[in-house]
Structures are given as C-alpha cells and as structure tokens.
Amino acid sequence: MEKMIRIENLNKIYKNGSVEVHALKDVNMEVAYGEFLAVMGHSGSGKSTLMNILGCLDRPTSGKYFLDGIDIDIKSPDELSLIRNKKIGFVFQAFNLIPRTNVLRNVELPMIYAKVKAKQRRERALELLEKVGLSDRVNHMPNELSGGQKQRVAIARALANNPPIILADEPTGNLDTNASEEIMKIFRDLNREGTSIIVVTHEPEVAKYADRIIVFKDGCIIEDSRKEGGKNYLA
Amino acid sequence: MEKIIWLENIKIAFQSILSNKMRSLLTMLGIIIGISSVISIVSIGDSMKGVMDNIYKDFGKNRAILYVGNIEDFRTTDFFYNDDLELLKERFSEKIVYICPSESLRSDVTAGRNTIKLNMDFIDSGYEEVQQVKMLYGRMINDKDIERKSKVIVLEQKAALKLFGKDNVVGKTIRVKIDDNMEDLLIVGVYKIEISPFLALMQGQSNYENSFIPYTMPTSSNYAYYALDIFINEKYSIAVTGDEIINYIARLKNRTPENYLFYTVEEEQTQVESIVTGLSVAVAAIAAISLLVGGIGIMNIMLVSVTERTREIGIKKALGARTKDVLFQFLIESATLSAIGGIVGTITGIGFVMVGGSFISIPVVVNPASIILAVAFAMVIGIFFGYYPARKAANSDPIEALRYE
Incomplete structure (x- = not known):
C-alpha cells in the first residue's frame, strides 16, 4: 500500500558562500496514513530542514519525496502551492496568524485559495473554531488572544481544507505547560479521527503523545522507535 | 471561481489601506494633486470654451x-x-x-x-x-x-x-x-x-x-x-x-x-477654441508629470509594505497562495490606492474649479469623460508602479519569508 510519505536517499546541502552545510544525509523514511510521528533532535540536527521539505516549502538537493503518491520533485512552485493548500496543514511555533485580520478570516484563508464560496467557507471556519473551543473568539484579532488560543486558531486554519496530514513545527515552543498539553490533546484527538500528524519537537513531554518517534542527529536518523500498544497507549 | 480571489483581494486591499490611514493618505497625495490639477485644467479649458460660446452667442453666431x-x-x-x-x-x-x-x-x-x-x-x-x-x-x-x-x-x-x-x-x-x-x-x-x-x-x-x-x-x-x-x-x-x-x-x-x-464669427470661434484646447492639453500634459511623481510615491510605499509584510506573504504561500494570488493582492492594493487618490483628486479638482468659477461668476463645465479618464489613468499608474513591488512579493521564497522577523 502507498504510504502517506515516502522519502528515498534525501540529501539537502546548503551553500553559504564557500561553506557547504550538509543538513540532511541520505535520509530514508516512510510515514503511513494515520500515523502520529514526533521528530526529535537538537537544533541543527536537520529536523527543521526535513520539515520544510516535507511541507513542500523547500526542495531537496537530491533524492525522492512522494507525498500521498505525488512526486514532489517534478512540480512547479504554483503546483506546490496547490499541494500545500490541499494536502498539508501547517502549525508553526510562532503561530503565524495574519496580523490585523480576525480569527474567522484567518481560518478562512486556506479556503479562499482553494476557491471555496464565502458561505461554505464561513460555515466550515465556524465549525472548526467550535472544534478547537474558540466559538466565542471568532471576531477577535490575533493580538487579542493568548498563545494557546492563537495556536488553536492555527490548528483550525490548518484543518480548513481537510488535509490528510498536519505538520507542526515546535507547536508548543512558545506555550506554557497547560497550553502545551491542551494543544497536544487536540492533536491526539485529530489523529484518532484519522489525520496523520508529524510534530517536530525537542521536548520529550510533547513527543510522548506520538506513537512513533524519530530522532535526528547531524542530518541522519539515529533512532526510529514505536511505542508499545500503538495509538492507544495514552488512553 | 477566480472571482472569490478577486473579491478577497479587494477586501484585503481596503483593509490594508484603512489600517494605515495616515500613510495611505500621504501616498495618495501625489495622485490627488496630479489628478486634481489635470481635472481642473481641463475643466478650466472647457469652461473657457463655454464662456467663449456665450460671448459669440451674444455677438451673433451667424x-x-x-x-x-x-x-x-x-x-x-x-x-x-x-x-x-x-x-x-x-x-x-x-x-x-x-x-x-x-x-x-x-x-x-x-x-x-x-x-x-x-x-x-x-x-x-x-x-x-x-x-x-x-x-x-x-x-x-x-x-x-x-x-x-x-x-x-x-x-x-x-x-x-x-x-x-x-x-x-x-x-x-x-x-x-x-x-x-x-x-x-x-x-x-x-x-x-x-x-x-x-x-x-x-x-x-x-x-x-x-x-x-x-x-x-x-x-x-x-x-x-x-x-x-x-x-x-x-x-x-x-x-x-x-x-x-x-x-x-x-x-x-x-x-x-x-x-x-x-x-x-463661426470661423473665429473655431480658431479660438482650437487655441484654448491646445493650451489646456499642453498644460494638462505638464500637470500629468506630477502623476508620475505620485506613481513613484506609490511604488515606494508598496515596496515598504511588501517588506513589512514579508512574513505575511510567507504564511499565505505556505497556506496555498499561488504566485499570481500574491501578485494580484498587491497590484489590487496599489490600484485601489491610486484609484481612491484619483477619485479624491477628481473631487478636489472639481471643487477648485467650482469655487473659482463662482468667484468670477462663470458657469463651470466638467466633462464626465475627463473624470472617467482621470480615474482610469490613476489606476493604470497604480498598476504600473505597483507591478514591481507586487512581483517582488509574489516571487519571494516562502521559507525565507517565514523566517523573516
């Protein structure tokens, strides 16, 4: 069966003047549909580079990347935009909500690019905001929200076009313990509903929500472990 | 369904113009002054012709x-x-x-x-x-x-x-x-x-x-x-x-x-009118140079705006905005900015001529075609000078943009 994500001999080399940085070295990896994966490692280990490539924001220097069966390498920038729009939900450490734009419109944004009509857009956005428990904040501006609330808006936005996978880059990095727990519980619930989730983190408390942990060091996978009991180990 | 993007972009444009009122006004000032001078000069020319026509009527056109x-x-x-x-x-x-x-x-x-x-x-x-x-x-x-x-x-x-x-x-x-x-x-x-x-x-x-x-x-x-x-x-x-x-x-x-x-009288009126037309076209053309200056002002501010919103552009690209979605967003913003400038300039210009006309008590003629032309021209200026900043925004690399602080 085709995997959600398949990576073959992936290399990423950054050139900074005469200095070459080998950020990813011959990485091979597969992620199945419905998996909850945590990618761990110190800063500079290559995990963020991997995230950018998985998110179709960056291209590998060499190697193959298939997302949902699509060969990402042969796509134009606009085709990649479309893939990001339909297939991937992004959740960032810095929340990355659009400033001076209310919560509702932030959640609607991916649907605008997906050309969903205004009425359906609004209905879907309200539905998602209810799901993350922010029904009473739809008309607030991002700067009127707490960190946890911002991240919940970001999750609602990531879910807008019902993507098969969510990529979360240090989603709890700017949050306190309570808010972090809240966010991770939402991810866990989403995963139980069938969405694949990849979380990049360096915190073991966050990683423990995942049922598979990959650890990066110096651009290589040094550990790939599955939790006993799979998805239900926290229940 | 491209209509959805257009509508949204127009909304975004207005939002961004309104959230920076003072800056938007200053940006528009060049266009406002340019358009109002063109409109008032053309209108003064038309009014002169109207006055001439009355004089020739008094004298006897036949x-x-x-x-x-x-x-x-x-x-x-x-x-x-x-x-x-x-x-x-x-x-x-x-x-x-x-x-x-x-x-x-x-x-x-x-x-x-x-x-x-x-x-x-x-x-x-x-x-x-x-x-x-x-x-x-x-x-x-x-x-x-x-x-x-x-x-x-x-x-x-x-x-x-x-x-x-x-x-x-x-x-x-x-x-x-x-x-x-x-x-x-x-x-x-x-x-x-x-x-x-x-x-x-x-x-x-x-x-x-x-x-x-x-x-x-x-x-x-x-x-x-x-x-x-x-x-x-x-x-x-x-x-x-x-x-x-x-x-x-x-x-x-x-x-x-x-x-x-x-x-x-007929022949003389034709001659005089062609002189008046020639003069007002010449002066309006000089006034139109200020529109270029206004256009450069718009380009300047749009470049600042693009830089300021680098991160926003990165987010939008990550969420699925295509190159042309970003391009249109900024083009529409600069076109809207200059069109509003054009409308305000038109109103100011007409106001000028009306006040002036009432002082020397002559009937003021404002040609609707010149209004449409002025606003359309302002929009063209906005699109022309907005293109470079918009292109810059549209072509930005999403990773670089997301990393921008």
Whole structure:
C-alpha cells in the first residue's frame, strides 16, 4: 500500500558562500496514513530542514519525496502551492496568524485559495473554531488572544481544507505547560479521527503523545522507535 | 471561481489601506494633486470654451462682416454704397436675414447740465430680431424710419440715465452733430442689452454711451462704407454663403473675389477654441508629470509594505497562495490606492474649479469623460508602479519569508 510519505536517499546541502552545510544525509523514511510521528533532535540536527521539505516549502538537493503518491520533485512552485493548500496543514511555533485580520478570516484563508464560496467557507471556519473551543473568539484579532488560543486558531486554519496530514513545527515552543498539553490533546484527538500528524519537537513531554518517534542527529536518523500498544497507549 | 480571489483581494486591499490611514493618505497625495490639477485644467479649458460660446452667442453666431480687402490700385467704387446693399438684399433675400453698414458716428450730447459722449450705431429695421435687445420704453428703429430717413434715435438706458437722470425719456429730443451739421433727433425708444459679465469685462470701460440710429438717416446715396454687418439665415452654411456673397460683390465691382474679405464669427470661434484646447492639453500634459511623481510615491510605499509584510506573504504561500494570488493582492492594493487618490483628486479638482468659477461668476463645465479618464489613468499608474513591488512579493521564497522577523 502507498504510504502517506515516502522519502528515498534525501540529501539537502546548503551553500553559504564557500561553506557547504550538509543538513540532511541520505535520509530514508516512510510515514503511513494515520500515523502520529514526533521528530526529535537538537537544533541543527536537520529536523527543521526535513520539515520544510516535507511541507513542500523547500526542495531537496537530491533524492525522492512522494507525498500521498505525488512526486514532489517534478512540480512547479504554483503546483506546490496547490499541494500545500490541499494536502498539508501547517502549525508553526510562532503561530503565524495574519496580523490585523480576525480569527474567522484567518481560518478562512486556506479556503479562499482553494476557491471555496464565502458561505461554505464561513460555515466550515465556524465549525472548526467550535472544534478547537474558540466559538466565542471568532471576531477577535490575533493580538487579542493568548498563545494557546492563537495556536488553536492555527490548528483550525490548518484543518480548513481537510488535509490528510498536519505538520507542526515546535507547536508548543512558545506555550506554557497547560497550553502545551491542551494543544497536544487536540492533536491526539485529530489523529484518532484519522489525520496523520508529524510534530517536530525537542521536548520529550510533547513527543510522548506520538506513537512513533524519530530522532535526528547531524542530518541522519539515529533512532526510529514505536511505542508499545500503538495509538492507544495514552488512553 | 477566480472571482472569490478577486473579491478577497479587494477586501484585503481596503483593509490594508484603512489600517494605515495616515500613510495611505500621504501616498495618495501625489495622485490627488496630479489628478486634481489635470481635472481642473481641463475643466478650466472647457469652461473657457463655454464662456467663449456665450460671448459669440451674444455677438451673433451667424454673424459675418464683409469688408474691402487689400487692393493696390484703389478705386472709390470698391467701397459699398446703399445701392449695393439693396442689390445684396434682393439677390440673397433668402440667405441674408439682416444686412447693414458697419458704421457709427460719435457726438457730444447735452441735456440741461449733463453732457455725455454718445456713440450712434447705424442699424436697419429688424435689428432686434438678430440681436438681444430688450426694449424698456417706446420702440426700436422700424421700416418707416429707414424709408423716410426719420431723424429718430433709440438710446441705451445708461445714456438716458446719465443725460436726463431717468430712463423713460421717450418723446424728448436731443441735439447731435452729424456730418458737421447739428441735428435734432427724437428719442423713440430706450433699450437695454443683456450681455454676459465676461463679455462686459472684455469690452472694458468706454467713455461712450450707446444708441441706435436708422442707417439711412445721416447718409446720402454716395456715402461709402468700408464694411457691412451681415447675419446669415441659420438654415444655410455661413462659409458657403460667404463665398457666394464675395463672388457676387466682386463681379459687381469688377474685382476678383480675393479683393474682398468675409470674416465670420463661426470661423473665429473655431480658431479660438482650437487655441484654448491646445493650451489646456499642453498644460494638462505638464500637470500629468506630477502623476508620475505620485506613481513613484506609490511604488515606494508598496515596496515598504511588501517588506513589512514579508512574513505575511510567507504564511499565505505556505497556506496555498499561488504566485499570481500574491501578485494580484498587491497590484489590487496599489490600484485601489491610486484609484481612491484619483477619485479624491477628481473631487478636489472639481471643487477648485467650482469655487473659482463662482468667484468670477462663470458657469463651470466638467466633462464626465475627463473624470472617467482621470480615474482610469490613476489606476493604470497604480498598476504600473505597483507591478514591481507586487512581483517582488509574489516571487519571494516562502521559507525565507517565514523566517523573516
């Protein structure tokens, strides 16, 4: 069966003047549909580079990347935009909500690019905001929200076009313990509903929500472990 | 479904313009000044034409003057005589509605202790039908006056007031000097001419008061005129009729048509209007240069705006915005900015001209086409100068953009 994500001999080399940085070295990896994966490692280990490539924001220097069966390498920038729009939900450490734009419109944004009509857009956005428990904040501006609330808006936005996978880059990095727990519980619930989730983190408390942990060091996978009991180990 | 993106982009554009009100206003200032100067200059030109048109209407648009041109071996018969007038009237009975020597006399007139300088225009009967003459008292010069060479005069109200201190002076007699003879003329009417204030301004202050006398009264059959005042029937072409009259009079005088000249109000108006149009186009073109400066202002601010929103652009790209979605967002923003500037500039320009026009009390003409043109041009400026910043935004790398602080 085709995997959600398949990576073959992936290399990423950054050139900074005469200095070459080998950020990813011959990485091979597969992620199945419905998996909850945590990618761990110190800063500079290559995990963020991997995230950018998985998110179709960056291209590998060499190697193959298939997302949902699509060969990402042969796509134009606009085709990649479309893939990001339909297939991937992004959740960032810095929340990355659009400033001076209310919560509702932030959640609607991916649907605008997906050309969903205004009425359906609004209905879907309200539905998602209810799901993350922010029904009473739809008309607030991002700067009127707490960190946890911002991240919940970001999750609602990531879910807008019902993507098969969510990529979360240090989603709890700017949050306190309570808010972090809240966010991770939402991810866990989403995963139980069938969405694949990849979380990049360096915190073991966050990683423990995942049922598979990959650890990066110096651009290589040094550990790939599955939790006993799979998805239900926290229940 | 591209419509969705367009609508959203317009919303985003307004949102961004409104969230930076002061900056947006300053950005628009260049466009506002440029458009308002273009609009007011074009409108001043149009208003001038309107004023001119009124002046020519007052003067008589179907009016022409036939006069003796440059003749080397000059003969007295080249001039016009009363017999020629009769021949012309007969020959062109259909096409000429009024014809009279373009002639006047001047004399001092005294009544009691008041003395005025009086200008006496020669007129034929029916003058009131081709010119705006408002009779206040009595009557105008009529057929019988012409036929009998009656010693009568019709005074302008101002002349009557200055002479007698009142304007109802019908029946009184005044003594004037005509061809070295003193003549007593009976006042049969008092009139008033309503001309536009602008024409009055152009005519300036004159020491002379005005009046009309029958052209036949001071003249004998050998009185020679240099010029004839002619009104052409509006059903006929003035230029064509003019040629016919010149050909006829040249044959009559045994001359070539080149020896006579036919000045028409119509021709002059066309010339003057083309000069006014040329001038206003030239000045408007200079004013349009300020639009370029305004456009550069927009480009400048859009570049700042793109840099400021680098992160926003990165987020949008990550969420699925294509190159052209970002491009359109910024193009629409700069086009909206300049279109609003264009509209405000149009209103300011019209306001300017309206206020100015009301000061010198002339009717202001604003051509709707120039408004549409101005706003459209402003938008084109916005799109042209907004393209480079928008392109820069659209082509930015999402990772770089997301990393931007």
